[in-house]
Amino acid sequence: MSRRNTELLLLIASAFPVILLYAMYVLTAGATVSFETLAVPIGLFAAFAAAHIAVRILAPGADPAILPIVFVLSGIGITFVTRLAPDLAISQLIILFVSVALMVGTLALVKNLDVVMRYKYTFGIIGIILLMLPIFIGTTISGSKLWIRIAGFTIQPGEFAKVFIVLFLAGYLAENRELLSISNRKILGLKIPRFRLLLPLFAVWGVCLLIVVFERDLGSAVLFYTIFLLMLYVATGRFSYVIIGLALLAVGAVGAYKFLSHVQVRFQVWVDPFKDAQGQGYQIVQSLYSLADGGLVGVGIGNGMANNIPVVESDFIFSAIGEEMGLLGGGAVLILFMLFAVRGLTTAARAKSDLAAFSATGLTAAISFQAFLIVGGVTRLIPLTGVTLPFMSQGGSSLLASFIIVALLLRAGDEATGREAELTGTGTMAAITDDQVASAVAPTGTRFASAPSYSHGNHSAGSRMRRRLLDTPESGVLGRVALANRLTRAVFAFTALFAILIGNLTYVQVIKAKDY
Known part of the structure; x- marks a missing residue:
């Protein structure tokens, strides 16, 4: 329960900046600070406190910092949505409360992540359908065809697709980790796997191109x-996958x-x-002005002119945060995403298993890298992407x-090592057949199955090959150590990305501010 007590203390500590920030907005708007005018942040704290109680019951071993981080980000978000688009604030607040309830409901429904392995292909199909659905029945808004209209509401199915696709990839990689990590040839010093093992990479590349085009x-x-590239690297440790993936991305x-005007x-x-x-260039120019x-400390909540930016409450909300809270406030938001x-x-x-580890990796990247993309876009570090x-x-x-x-991250944390479940092995090498082993690692033109020694006695070529695979650094306890090392590199990578964002924000808000 020490983890949950830590979480409770962090939530209480987080309530102070969230409530004070909203109080500053109330004062700037000319109202009096009272229990009624502070009902939004107080109600939000109550919702997260209820979620904390649910986590205490449903996932007592989960990470204690994730929920407080989300609370602060959500509190800052609802304050600025209320300030920038008052007519949308009530609906956004209702959706926020529904989202907290949905998080608790997901925790209650998903007792463990093992269900992903059983339904991974179903999740993959659902994810692809959701991703491609706007192509056929979508509505174009602001030049992008990402939404579908249902009963007067607009829904962006791609947001839910990323959850299903990450779960599919986690199940696929957990099942094929050792096979994907085997390389039997070298090109320019890089270990290259068999072509058929690269097919998932080409498939994801093709789907991404379809998204851009249609x-x-x-x-x-x-x-x-x-x-996908991050999960593939974390699962296999093969830097060659990253090189090939980046080459495909460049192409x-x-x-x-060359061919798409947008x-x-x-x-x-x-x-x-x-x-x-x-x-x-109007949006990005107004963003840079804001x-x-x-500057360093901001113009104060409610005193900025970020409303000059079209759709500021959505794609460009960080520009408003940077203008009114300054570099210190904007940097604090980026540090919160880095901590997430x-x-x-x-x-x-x-995580107790490959499946949970890969799920947590992909889900974390889905939030963190999305934050990097949009903040990098509105600060002109990278081209604007519109997420x-x-x-x-x-x-x-x-x-x-x-x-x-x-919710899924909390579930993965609750299943972590050190609780009831023991650390499981990596992948499913023990469950695959000798034919699968041979076909996966045999050089082109070699057929282990046709060799007489392959099926003779208990010491077949497949069994020997299986022992070789299980003795690799990707197997057993050593495999867990290698996985932890790669996750450490991923931590450094994300820390570096957000450090670059803060450095670029400093350049825009302090060094280049007078020129703008």
Whole structure:
């Protein structure tokens, strides 16, 4: 229970900045600070306190820092949505409460993550269907065909698709980890696996290209592809997969720029937004003005002019945060997302099985890298991609999907080592047949199954090959150590990404501020 007590103390501590921030907005709006005017942050704290009690019962071993981090991000988000789009604040608040309830419901429904292994292909099919659905029945908003309309509501199915696809990938990688980590040839010093083992990489690459072409959604395509590459590297330790994946990404990016006009526009606006400051570059130019105006400490909650940015409450909410809370406030938000990444990957390192570890890795990346993409876009570090800032941007689909991810991370943490379940082996090498082993690792043209010695006696070639695979650094306890080392590298990578964001934010808000 010490973990839950820590979580409770962190929640109480987090309530102070959340309530004080909302109180500052109330005062700027000309109202009096009272229990009634502070009902939103107090009610939000009550909802998270109830969620804490549920976690105490349903997932007592879960990470104690994730829920408080989400509470602070959600509290800052609802404050700025209320300040920037008052007419949308009530609906956003209702969706936020529903999201907290959905998180608890997911924890209650998903007793353990083993169910993923049984239904991984079902999850994969559902994810692909949700991802591709807008192509056929979608509604175009702001140039992207990402939404579908149901009974007067707009839903972005891609937000839920990433949850199902991550779970499918986790199940697939857990089942084939050892086979995917075997390489029997070298090209330019890189160990290259058999071509058929690369087919999932090509499949994901193709799907991402379809998203860019037909849905005009550059952000989701980059997000899905990055999640897949990270999970593949964490699962196999083969840097060659990353090299091949980045090469495919470069080919796809060049092709998209050459043939797709909206990709060209995004790139040109990124290179020089002031060239068409009243047209295509208007959003990013106004974003830079707001950030520069904020400086080190900000202009104060409610005193900024971020409303000049179109759709500021959604894609550009971080620009408003940076203007009114300054570099210190914006940097604090980025540090919170960095801490979320660290705690999520720590959960993956503690996970009792490959399945839980890969699920936690992918789900953490889905939140953390999405935050990097949108903040990097609005601060002009990278081309603008148009994804939402998790837990903070206005939008129901993103909020609901993000809280489902939090629930699954808490579940993965509750199943971690050191509790009732023992550490399980890596992959399922013991369950596969000799034919599968031979076909996976045999060089082209070799057929172990046709060799007489292969099926003779108890010491077959397949059995010998199985022992070789089980003796590799990716097997047994050594495999867990190798996995933990790769997750440590992933922690450093995400820490570096957010450090770069903070450095770039410092450049925009302090060093370059007067020029802007």
